[in-house]
Each structure stands twice: as C-alpha cells, then as structure tokens.
Amino acid sequence: MTDVTFVRADGSSTTLTAQEGLSLMQVAVQNGIPEIIAECGGSLSCATCHVFVEYDPTGELVDSRGAVENEMLECTAVLSKENSRLSCQIKIRTELSGLVVQVPDAQI
Amino acid sequence: MTISNNPPAISPPTCELDPFSDDAMNDPLLVESQMRDMAPVVYLSKYGCYAATHYSSVSEIMSNWETFSSAKGVGIYDITAPEHQRMRAQLLEMDPPEHTTFRSVHNKVINPKFIRELRERFYDASNELVSGLPKNKPFEAISAVAVAYPMSVFPDLIGVAEVGRENLLPAAALTFNGFGPNNEILARSLEAGQKAQQWLISQAQPGAIKNGLAVQTHEVGESLGLSPFDTTALVFGLLSAGLDTTMHGIGWAIYLLAKNPDQFKKLKENPELARPAFDEAVRLGSPVKWFGRHSTSSSVIDGFTIPEDARVLVFLGAANRDGRRWEDPLEFNIERQTSGHVGFGAGPHSCAGQMLARLEGESVLKSLASYADEIEIVTEPSFDISNSLRGLHSLEIVLR
Numbered sequence: 140m141t142d143v144t145f146v147r148a149d150g151s152s153t154t155l156t157a158q159e160g161l162s163l164m165q166v167a168v169q170n171g172i173p174e175i176i177a178e179c180g181g182s183l184s185c186a187t188c189h190v191f192v193e194y195d196p197t198g199e200l201v202d203s204r205g206a207v208e209n210e211m212l213e214c215t216a217v218l219s220k221e222n223s224r225l226s227c228q229i230k231i232r233t234e235l236s237g238l239v240v241q242v243p244d245a246q247i
Numbered sequence: 248m249t250i251s252n253n254p255p256a257i258s259p260p261t262c263e264l265d266p267f268s269d270d271a272m273n274d275p276l277l278v279e280s281q282m283r284d285m286a287p288v289v290y291l292s293k294y295g296c297y298a299a300t301h302y303s304s305v306s307e308i309m310s311n312w313e314t315f316s317s318a319k320g321v322g323i324y325d326i327t328a329p330e331h332q333r334m335r336a337q338l339l340e341m342d343p344p345e346h347t348t349f350r351s352v353h354n355k356v357i358n359p360k361f362i363r364e365l366r367e368r369f370y371d372a373s374n375e376l377v378s379g380l381p382k383n384k385p386f387e388a389i390s391a392v393a394v395a396y397p398m399s400v401f402p403d404l405i406g407v408a409e410v411g412r413e414n415l416l417p418a419a420a421l422t423f424n425g426f427g428p429n430n431e432i433l434a435r436s437l438e439a440g441q442k443a444q445q446w447l448i449s450q451a452q453p454g455a456i457k458n459g460l461a462v463q464t465h466e467v468g469e470s471l472g473l474s475p476f477d478t479t480a481l482v483f484g485l486l487s488a489g490l491d492t493t494m495h496g497i498g499w500a501i502y503l504l505a506k507n508p509d510q511f512k513k514l515k516e517n518p519e520l521a522r523p524a525f526d527e528a529v530r531l532g533s534p535v536k537w538f539g540r541h542s543t544s545s546s547v548i549d550g551f552t553i554p555e556d557a558r559v560l561v562f563l564g565a566a567n568r569d570g571r572r573w574e575d576p577l578e579f580n581i582e583r584q585t586s587g588h589v590g591f592g593a594g595p596h597s598c599a600g601q602m603l604a605r606l607e608g609e610s611v612l613k614s615l616a617s618y619a620d621e622i623e624i625v626t627e628p629s630f631d632i633s634n635s636l637r638g639l640h641s642l643e644i645v646l647r
Binding site: 168171180181182185211215216 | 591
C-alpha cells in the first residue's frame with residue numbers, strides 16, 4: 140500500500156492510501172481533495188492539479204518532469220517552484236509511500 | 248506456466264445499427280445506448296469499423312496513441328486509402344513526436360496563464376450581452392446567447408476582421424461534417440460551406456490577419472521551426488474548431504439549467520458553480536460525438552480484440568453518459584465531480600482550447616445567474632444535424 144499525504148494551504152493534512160497505477164491527481168480527486176481541480180482530467184491541458192513536492196522518498200520526482208509538463212507549469216495560478224509537479228503526471232507506485240505534497244491555494 | 252485470471256479475449260460483437268442514420272441523428276442517445284449495451288467495443292458492419300462506447304474503452308483508446316493512431320485521419324475513413332484520400336489535418340491527424348511541436352504552439356499561445364488574464368474582459372463582455380436580453384418575453388436563446396457570445400469575443404481574440412465573419416460557422420460545420428461518412432448531411436454542408444472554407448483558408452495564411460492570436464500562432468510556430476504551410480494549418484484549426492464546439496457547450500448549459508430549475512437555483516446561490524456547471528453541460532451534452540483512430544497493432548480492450556489496421560470510432564458522449572462510470576449519468580448535477588469526462592477528448596489530442604471554452608462558458612453562465620431569477624422553456628429545442636457534433640439549433644426561453 141502506498142501512503143501519500145496532501146498538506147493544505149491552512150496547514151492541515153490528509154493522508155490517503157493510494158492504489159498503484161492511478162495518478163496522484165486521480166487519488167486526490169477520488170478522495171475529495173478540493174484544491175486538486177484537474178479540469179482536463181490528466182491530459183496536460185489545464186495546469187489545475189499543481190502540487191509542491193515536500194517529501195519524495197524516491198528523490199526522483201522533481202527530475203522526471205516532461206517537456207509539456209514544464210510548459211504547463213509556467214502557467215499555474217500560484218507560481219511554480221523548483222519542487223512543482225502536475226499531480227496528473229505522478230504515477231503511484233509502492234516506492235512513493237510516504238510522499239508528501241503541498242497543495243497551492245489557487246489553481247484557476 | 249502463466250496463469251491468467253482474465254478470460255480469453257473475444258471478437259467484438261457485430262452491430263448492424265447505423266449511428267449516422269436519420270433516426271440516429273434525431274435520437275443519438277438511443278443508438279448510443281444500444282451500442283453500449285452490446286459491448287465496450289462493437290463492430291459496425293455498415294461501415295466496416297469498430298466503435299467504442301464505454302467510458303473505460305473510450306478513455307483507454309484515446310490515451311493509447313501508439314496503438315490507436317490519428318495519422319490516418321480522425322474521421323470515419325482511412326485518409327491514406329485511395330478512395331478516401333485527402334490532405335490530413337495538421338496537428339489533429341498527427342501522432343507524437345511530430346504532433347508535439349504543433350501542439351506546443353497552441354500550448355504556448357493559448358496557455359492557461361494568458362486565459363486567466365482574459366477573465367475580466369470576457370466577463371464584462373458576457374455581462375454586456377446578457378444584460379441586453381429581454382425579460383418576461385420569449386426569445387430564441389441559441390442565436391441570442393450561445394452563438395452571439397462566442398461571436399462577440401472569439402473572432403476578436405484571434406484577430407479576424409469584421410468583414411467575412413459570416414463564413415466562420417458554415418466553414419466550421421463543414422470541417423466537422425467532413426469527418427463523417429459521405430452522406431446527404433455532408434453534401435448539404437459542402438454546398439453551404441465550401442466557399443466559406445476557402446475564405447477561412449485564405450484568412451489562415453501568414454499576414455492575412457494583422458493582429459491577435461493568429462499572428463502569435465504564426466510567430467511562435469515559425470520560432471519552433473514550422474513552415475508557413477504548417478502554421479497556416481494551425482490557424483485554420485483554431486478558427487474552425489474554436490467556435491461551434493463552445494457554442495454547443497453553452498447551448499447545452501442554458502438548456503440544462505432551464506430544464507433543471509433546482510440546479511439554476513444552486514448556481515444563483517453560488518456563482519462559483521458556473522465553471523463546474525459548464526463542464527457538467529459539456530459532459531452530459533458532449534458537443535463532439537465521436538472521433539476516429541486507426542490501430543497500428545492488435546490489442547485487447549476491455550476483453551475484446553481489436554485487430555491491427557482497423558478503424559475505431561470512439562464515442563465521447565456515450566462514454567460521458569456511461570452508467571458504469573457516472574452515477575445517474577443522465578442527471579444534470581452542477582456539483583458533480585466531472586474531472587475525467589472526455590467531452591474535450593483525452594490523451595495528447597485533448598482539446599487545445601478547452602481552457603478558453605471554459606472561460607467563455609463560465610462567464611456567460613455567471614452573467615445569466617446574476618441577471619435572471621428563472622429560466623423557463625417556451626418551446627422544446629430543435630437540434631443541429633451534424634455528422635460529428637451534437638448541439639441545439641434553437642431554444643425558445645423566457646427569463647424572469
């Protein structure tokens with residue numbers, strides 16, 4: 140089982156048990172994390188599932204951004220940072236258990 | 248030895264229904280539900296192609312672009328076959344990595360940040376239009392709102408001159424009818440739209456439009472190494488794909504809000520629901536009925552085999568109204584979690600202008616909710632007849 144934690148803008152946090160194969164965005168949407176809007180459903184067209192990676196057990200997440208994702212990260216509602224990712228592009232796997240991401244307070 | 252729990256894959260059942268018949272045009276939901284009840288993928292014997300109608304099969308096929316290629320056309324026919332040969336639509340009828348550079352131009356020009364900056368301007372425009380609508384008096388809402396609003400903002404944004412704008416809609420209608428079979432609908436659309444399409448092609452050339460996103464599209468395309476022919480195709484795509492679809496989305500939203508007063512009340516109480524309400528209308532109405540793909544290898548989708556070198560139509564609306572994925576799929580619920588609907592497509596070809604469409608939809612619904620207390624239907628709508636779009640042609644309403 141893969142545990143992932145979303146830290147909200149108000150500091151509160153929610154830890155979810157995520158199913159492998161889903162994207163981090165899908166996990167958030169299915170479990171009602173309201174800040175992850177994901178309007179385009181994961182096709183890299185909206186930049187509304189932005190997260191900041193605070194703790195990454197693999198240490199690889201930030202370096203595995205794709206070109207289109209980088210393009211979209213230039214357009215987020217809250218300015219992206221070095222540890223920004225679009226959660227639709229993070230596939231859940233067991234090695235990610237313990238992942239902590241911060242969600243920004245605006246996506247649109 | 249490998250032990251598999253999955254049953255062996257079988258061939259999709261043959262379906263003799265015709266999703267392009269007159270009956271289907273008049274009642275597309277009936278045919279679509281009959282196909283969906285048969286299997287996730289069926290074989291349409293009349294057209295010699297496969298059709299996917301379940302949410303699971305549709306989204307898998309659209310996301311798996313390697314196996315389900317767009318390069319042989321996204322209509323019903325293989326455009327590389329001698330009898331159906333035509334020039335491919337750049338971007339739409341390309342696969343990555345070739346597709347990626349073309350798409351990158353749109354991503355850079357109509358990016359979410361730029362669209363966010365249009366918010367105030369678009370909302371002012373929708374307020375102006377909506378506040379001029381009659382109250383307590385019947386009027387035809389499709390032309391007065393669903394068509395008029397995008398026409399008041401979109402051509403200006405692209406930079407289209409005032410003269411000739413009447414060509415935009417017949418040209419777009421022809422593009423979408425052209426994906427379908429060679430039928431009466433296409434013949435009529437050719438008659439009405441061929442000249443208009445020529446005009447659109449001339450407008451799409453570098454230098455024809457003097458400002459707006461058309462100019463930026465040419466410039467950014469050139470900077471990424473695309474030829475004038477390529478950037479012309481991108482501008483043509485913007486002009487022909489950016490209007491009808493949004494208009495239909497808005498038309499559906501007005502109709503569904505009028506039909507569901509409780510939902511309009513919810514929207515009035517919380518105008519922030521305007522944006523999700525538009526997405527819910529796009530889900531339930533699904534302005535684009537289907538797109539085509541071509542299989543590059545044999546594969547198994549939801550337990551059914553699709554052979555290599557086959558055409559596959561994915562029915563977006565059928566997927567968006569699939570009860571296996573959506574609770575009470577035919578219910579219009581503006582508080583529904585709609586993320587994942589395929590009304591704007593999915594995968595690398597998902598709609599490049601979807602954030603612009605959302606802004607237009609959100610603006611006009613917000614304006615309506617603040618202007619009117621109630622929307623009443625006077626006459627049930629008539630629908631557009633199109634090979635690949637589904638939307639309202641007319642709808643008489645009264646605003647109170």
